[in-house]
Amino acid sequence: MSEATRSDEPSHDQLIERLTADLRPVRPVSPARLAAGWLLVVVVFAGYLASMADLHAMMRRLMAAPDMWLAAVGSALTGILAVVAAFMTSVPGRSTRWALLPLPPLALWIWESGMGCARSFHLPGVHDASFGDSDHCFMFICALSLPLSLLLMVLLRWTFPLRPNLTLALGGLAAAGMAATLLNFFHPYDASVSDLVFHAVAVALVVVANRLFGERLFR
Template identity: 30%
Template sequence: MPNEQLLERLVSDLKPVRRRSVARDALVFAAVCVIELALFIGLGAMRPDMTAAMEAPSFWWKLGGLGLIAVVGGAVAIISLDPARSPRRGLRWLVAIVAICLAAGWIIDASREGFSALAARVDWPDGLLCVYKIVLLSVPPLVGLGLLMRRGAPTDTSGTALAVGVAAAAWGAFVFVFACPHDDPFYIALWYALGCGLVTILARFLLPRLTRW
């Protein structure tokens, strides 16, 4: 198509647009997350021993850690929807936060019964169920951030997709914390990492293809 013809087409197609706003995008993501959490708890999925669980440091470790990862991941993803912003620095922060969370879990674990009988603590039938539920609960924030990514203009699509994946997975796991009866840091580190890892990998390979511009 000749250049002039393209310009005429673009100009004739011109309509006023509403500017993208980071605050509005963050609000959309937060709304999706809060609605999911409210629905999850409202449908009666919360663990029955919640009052007792709240006394365990490992409960607050997993809730706080996952919440922090979801918030930072969401912020990195949304900021990187501006073409001139790279998500790489934010991703490095995310890696550091995940490492700190895992180290904190190790300290909590070491203060319990030592490192014996790790194999018995894996509890793989429950673990696989956890992975499945985390993946399922990650879908709403993944779709929400994916739609924002499609509307935005990320120029490092693989980096943004990684941040989206981490944020969505962490939020899915955060919501699941309210139902998960396990408080063993080893169990959580293993199965939650697997669930979050799957969602992150899925986002990394799927989103760049779906949000190509």
């Protein structure tokens, strides 16, 4: 190669300047902002469902026994903290210990639901859920979890989860937790073993579905 040809070639510094000339700074993704956006949609869902529900009957039922309202608080907090954990674990560099965030309210939800089944008295004016009633509850949780899960996956595409299985499982728990919470608007039944089993199966199914189908999306 002649000296003239060599002199025409750009130096390393010039090459780097050319490659980076049109680059723009990347705005970092805010996990808190994404989680807040998802929760805002949940609030809109809640407002719509509340407009069709008998709120006075719901409040009477929930306040008739501590296990009823504590289970509702547990499911709501599980959904809120699970979606926060999902977005926190989706950002590279964040600790996987964020996945432990929804575990305390999840334990409260499970414990108080079980205590409702072991309660020695029935709520006044409220009957136990039959098999058909529990089937409707199962369908409600699964059906409402579907749009919430899809929205969550869309928002997660703005991030770069290095542990998609963990993130998606947390997202499924968030969707199922909020769906179970909103079910209280249309759940005029006392706690029962069959109802608890159907709820648990629905939540587990949503978590597994998010894990399996979401993995294909991120792949």
